[in-house]
Each structure stands twice: as C-alpha cells, then as structure tokens.
Amino acid sequence: MSxxxxxxxxxxxxxxxxxxxxxxxxxxAALWIVSFRGADPRNMGALGxxxxxxxxxxxxxxxxxxxxxxxxxxxxxxxVLGTYLVTYIALLHxxxxxxxxxxxxxxxxxxxxxxxxxxxxGSVDPGIESGQIYHNxxxxxxxxxxxxxxxxxxxxxxxxxxxxxxxxxxxxLVLRFVFRGLTRNRTVxxxxxxxxxxxxxxxxxxxxxxALAYVLYLSLIGLMLRPMSRGKMxxxxxxxxxxxxxxxxxxxxxxxLAVFGLIALRxxxxxxxxxxxxxxxxxxxxxxxxxYTLPNIMDLxxxxxxxxGNADQTLEKASEQTGRSALxxxxxxxxxxxxxxxxxxxxxxxxxxxxxxxxxxxxxxVLPGVLVLTTGFGGEVLFRAFLFAAPFIAILAAxxxxxxxxxxxxxxxxxxxxxxxLLVTPGFLLGYYxxxxxxxxxxxxxxxxxxxxxxxxxxxxxxxxxxxxxxRFIDYDKFTYVPLDREPEDSIEDLLEDxxxxxxxxxxxxxxxxxYLLITRGQKLGVEEDSSMPADALERIEESLxxxxxxxxxxxxxxxxAFTLSDAGAAR
Amino acid sequence: xxxxxIMWTGAAIATTGLLMALSVEVYWVRILCAAAFCLxxxxxxxxxRMNLKDRGDTLALAAVFSLCATVIVGTxxxxxxxxxxxxxxxxxLLVSVSGLVRIRRxxxxxxxxxxxxxxxxxxxxxxxxxRVDYPARAPEPKHAKGxx
Numbered sequence: 001m002s003x004x005x006x007x008x009x010x011x012x013x014x015x016x017x018x019x020x021x022x023x024x025x026x027x028x029a030a031l032w033i034v035s036f037r038g039a040d041p042r043n044m045g046a047l048g049x050x051x052x053x054x055x056x057x058x059x060x061x062x063x064x065x066x067x068x069x070x071x072x073x074x075x076x077x078x079x080v081l082g083t084y085l086v087t088y089i090a091l092l093h094x095x096x097x098x099x100x101x102x103x104x105x106x107x108x109x110x111x112x113x114x115x116x117x118x119x120x121x122g123s124v125d126p127g128i129e130s131g132q133i134y135h136n137x138x139x140x141x142x143x144x145x146x147x148x149x150x151x152x153x154x155x156x157x158x159x160x161x162x163x164x165x166x167x168x169x170x171x172x173l174v175l176r177f178v179f180r181g182l183t184r185n186r187t188v189x190x191x192x193x194x195x196x197x198x199x200x201x202x203x204x205x206x207x208x209x210x211a212l213a214y215v216l217y218l219s220l221i222g223l224m225l226r227p228m229s230r231g232k233m234x235x236x237x238x239x240x241x242x243x244x245x246x247x248x249x250x251x252x253x254x255x256x257l258a259v260f261g262l263i264a265l266r267x268x269x270x271x272x273x274x275x276x277x278x279x280x281x282x283x284x285x286x287x288x289x290x291x292y293t294l295p296n297i298m299d300l301x302x303x304x305x306x307x308x309g310n311a312d313q314t315l316e317k318a319s320e321q322t323g324r325s326a327l328x329x330x331x332x333x334x335x336x337x338x339x340x341x342x343x344x345x346x347x348x349x350x351x352x353x354x355x356x357x358x359x360x361x362x363x364x365x366v367l368p369g370v371l372v373l374t375t376g377f378g379g380e381v382l383f384r385a386f387l388f389a390a391p392f393i394a395i396l397a398a399x400x401x402x403x404x405x406x407x408x409x410x411x412x413x414x415x416x417x418x419x420x421x422l423l424v425t426p427g428f429l430l431g432y433y434x435x436x437x438x439x440x441x442x443x444x445x446x447x448x449x450x451x452x453x454x455x456x457x458x459x460x461x462x463x464x465x466x467x468x469x470x471x472r473f474i475d476y477d478k479f480t481y482v483p484l485d486r487e488p489e490d491s492i493e494d495l496l497e498d499x500x501x502x503x504x505x506x507x508x509x510x511x512x513x514x515x516y517l518l519i520t521r522g523q524k525l526g527v528e529e530d531s532s533m534p535a536d537a538l539e540r541i542e543e544s545l546x547x548x549x550x551x552x553x554x555x556x557x558x559x560x561x562a563f564t565l566s567d568a569g570a571a572r
Numbered sequence: 573x574x575x576x577x578i579m580w581t582g583a584a585i586a587t588t589g590l591l592m593a594l595s596v597e598v599y600w601v602r603i604l605c606a607a608a609f610c611l612x613x614x615x616x617x618x619x620x621r622m623n624l625k626d627r628g629d630t631l632a633l634a635a636v637f638s639l640c641a642t643v644i645v646g647t648x649x650x651x652x653x654x655x656x657x658x659x660x661x662x663x664x665l666l667v668s669v670s671g672l673v674r675i676r677r678x679x680x681x682x683x684x685x686x687x688x689x690x691x692x693x694x695x696x697x698x699x700x701x702x703r704v705d706y707p708a709r710a711p712e713p714k715h716a717k718g719x720x
Contacts, residue, residue: 139646174636180629
C-alpha cells in the first residue's frame, strides 16, 4: 500500500504543476516569436502564411492548445484559462501586422478610404456613386474616424492593421458574457470559447462594419439571456440595436431573427422588444439609408426565398478555385465546419433531456440558416450564416465533450475535447491563413498606390489591373475606377488583342482630367487565383504599354508599376 | 472620501498625466490611449450600474456600451455634417463621467447623520438634499422578507 504525501507536500506539488501550466503561454509565445524571426512574407507560397510555419511554431501551438485543455482538466482559475486564449489571439491574429508591416486584405483599404472621406469632409454623402452603401450605414466608419482623430493619426492604416486582434479580444469577452447567460458550468463556457476561436475561420474580423456589428449582435443576445427587470434592459437594448442599425445592413436581419426567437422561446420577457428592434432598423433604413434602400429594395425582394440561388452564389465562388492549394483551403474550411457541426449535434443529442441551454443554443445555431432564405449577400451568405451560428456550434460542441451529468471534466472529456481540437485546427489554419499570399501587400505596393492617389488630379481615370491591391484609401471619391478583372469577357478579349491601342482610347477620353494604369504584384496574384483573366494578362498589358510611345512609366518599383500618357500620347 | 479612494484617484490622475506626456512623443502610446478610451471609458460607469456581479461581464458590457457611444456620437456628427472631434471627445467624456456619478435627491428624513464615505452631500434646502454617489452603482434589489 503506497503512502500518500502529507497535505502540505501535496499542496506544494499541485502548486508547482499549476505554476508550470500558468507559465506555459509565455513559453509558447517565446517559441512562436522565435519561429517567425527572419520570416519574409514575400516567400509565402500557395498555402499562405502556413508555408512560413516552422516545426517550432507548431510546437508553440500544441503547447498553447494542450496547455489550455490541461488547465481546464486541472480546474485552474479563470485568469489562467483567459491568459491562454488571449495569448492565442495575440499570436494568431497579431502575427500578420507585425510580420507584414502593412495592412492586409484589399477590402480593409477600401474601408480606410471611407474613414478618410469622413475625416476630410466631416460628413457622409448618401447619394455618392462609389461606395454608396458605406455612406448609408456609416456608424462603423464615423466611429473609426472619431478614433483616428483622437489618436492623432493622418489615416487609419495602423489602427486597421490591429483590428483583427481587437475584434477577436472583444469577441472573447462578449462571448463569455453570452455563454455565462446560457450555462453556469464554467468548463463548458471556457471550452466553448476555445472551440469558437478554433472554428471561426471565416475571417470577418478585419477592419470592417460587420466585425463591429457582430460584437454588438452577440452582446445583445447576452443581454437578453440575463434575467433583468424591464427598466434595466430596455435602455441598453435600444442603444445596442441603434448602433447595429446604423452600422451594417445584414446584421439587423440576423438580430431581428434572434430577438424574435428568444421572445418566442420565452427565454426573455418583453413582447415589445422585436417591435422596438424592427422599428429602429426600419427607421434608419427609411431615413438615413433611404438613398440606398429605395433603389435597391427590388434586388432584396428578388433574392428573397431563392434558397438554392442564394446558397449557390457562395458555392459558385468556391467552385471557381481549381488549383490544388486553393482546393485544400476550401476543403479545409468545409471540413472544420462539418466536424464542428457534427460535434454540436452530438452535444444536442447527449444532453437532449437537460432542456434550457440546449433549446436556446440550438435555436440560435439554426436561425442563421434563415439568412440564406433572404439574400445571397454577394456570394457570401453561407459564410455569414456560419459566422452567426459559430458561437452556438462551439458551445454545443463543448457540451458534447461533457459527461452526461454535466459535472466535472474527467479524462474522457479531455480526450474528446482534444480530438475535436486536433480535427478542427488544421482546417481553421487553412481557411484563415490559406489566402494570405493574396491578402498580403508589400510596402512598395502601398507606396505605389499612395503615389498615384496623391499625384492624380481629381476626376482622373484610374485603371486597376484587378481589385486585389491596396486601393481607394486616399481621396477615393475623386476618381473613376475601372478594374480590368471586372470587365465583361469580350471586353477583356478586345483589350488583350492590342492593350496599348485600347487603353489609349480610354485614357484620351476628354471627360477625364488625367489617367493612370496601376499594375501590382497583388493584382497579378489575384488574377491568377480567381481566373478572371488569362493568367499572363497583366504581364502582356504591361509589356505592350512599355513598348508604346503613347505611354510612359510614371512610377515603378519591384512590386508595382503605374503608367500614364506620355507627352507624345497626350499631344495626339 | 476614504484614504484608499484618495490614493486611487491620485494614482489615476498621475497615470493619466504620464500617458498624456508620453503620447505627445510616442505615436503608438496616443493610439493605445485613444483606443482604450473609446473601448472602455464611456461605458464603464454605465456597465457598473447593471450590477452584474462579475468583472468579466461588467468589462464586456463596458466595451459594448463604449463602442455604441462612439459609433452613435460619430454617426450623429457625420450625418448632420457637424464634425468636430473636440466636441465628440467632450460628449464622450460627459457620457463617461455621468456614468460614474449618480446624483439623486433624497429627503432629509431618509438621510440621517453624516454621509457615508465616498458620498458628497450638498444641502440645497431644509427638506431635501442632493446626493452625489461616486462611483455609481445600481441600487441593490429590495427583496421581500423570506425571498432570496
């Protein structure tokens, strides 16, 4: 019979083990930083940032995720578990801004451009031709402009670079609030948070209105899940709904569904809440956003009910990917969705008799599917539906790991959680980081864009090789844009027959005060990836313009080139 | 005010002063301060009033209310064309302070003796007083006898 050590010695042993677990995030962070030392984002391959991963980075990730599960198993306090998740966010989402030194993702630059517009003009223009939707739902951009002014920056590029870190931290904080409204089981709450961070590969956490509206949407659900008096609930409810209503177009739809669902389930008291939410959303759509709502209402109506067509828009986009790596990225994301949904269904089945949490979480997981009924959202509706469902998929997947009684976190639960982590993490990394080769822009590309935008006279024509470049972030409203990859197929064929002659026709149009063609490294990668033009189309255009006497190189760097009319061309 | 509260207030003022001095020289300190202000300050006091009894939940709501305040103030200024970062800052500061302070009128009968530590009391007239509670919190719910 073995003798147990005295209680004091046992406590010391436990303390030492716990201390090791609490210090593990530091070690993981150090390993991660060392693993990326000297990494050059230019060397990213077809699998994006994953191609820069070294064995040391994988070890860091394993330590972080394994340490978190071990801490959960050993019932360590919340601050230790929180440290793991915050470190995970800092490493995963903080790596691009540190490594790239530029803002990633072309859409983020367009959003920076709207903030720039507000800072220059001190107002929005709901009737504007380019980027009209942003001027009709300006909440995020106006808040961003205010923050940029407070920070004393000339533009919002630096702030936007760190947006994924901030939004993920906010998601973590707000989701904890939501999950604690669903269950008092802390193990389920923390495991659900971890699963959420590991399955949310959709990448809607960049500097965008939807990232902000998502945080607010979750907080509204969290608020409604807490037992509160009417007086205490109503003012925060109205304020959050108002902030969502002025910031984004699709989130209010999801918000109305969720509010209605929670009231219908009697999870929250207040029959009037859906009416208030509907009234505020409708009031904004018919006042502040009237210039966009009226002309576009028929598009919305035409998409309503077309489930197959709306879903197909997303699937069609994905099916355009033909390369092996691109398919790996697409299927990696899909595999993560499949595993997490399967785990959540197991969670629903195993705990079907426990009521409360299951019913509410299942409803909130299923409701985003209704979005597919209403809109195609530019081929993104399936991604958005998954994004809104992800928190509840995560908490139900966490439930799947718990013992039937719901108490404790035995070894079997630990193994189940570790299996889910092992299955979803590769797909998450592929889905989230797999497209970084296109999303990364070199400082030379940013410099080239800046050069063109600050030199071109107002009312100039800016021809873009494709939209995948750091574009439209300075004085965006002063120019007319023609992205070549968005041209009709016959127009592209026509252009490629004799690029110099065709572009000369466009450039010499008297309605433009000046004209530039910008071709960048990112544009070439974008064209190659989405097959919108023949793979070497931009190279052929560049070569043709270099040979033509009508054009001259206005700006050139290793990663970008800008053409304008030469003196001879202008004189013709 | 208690001694501890005076010390905390002093430390907060000193830290703010130091950060303000640093933010002039170091650009990212100013970005951090601006972000921290927009993410926490306007909503913190109001979130405390919700009496959620969990620091994480209070912080979550503080961030959400702060984001809402920044978005709404910015939107009003951008839509009306009355854009003024200074006025925006002033409004958000007012929202922050009004969340932290609660002013209420109580009758003298309800208010026996000297005010509690942390409560500033101004005698306005003989029958009532203005009470400024700092920091403000939601009143504890009144339970009936025997009810938890």
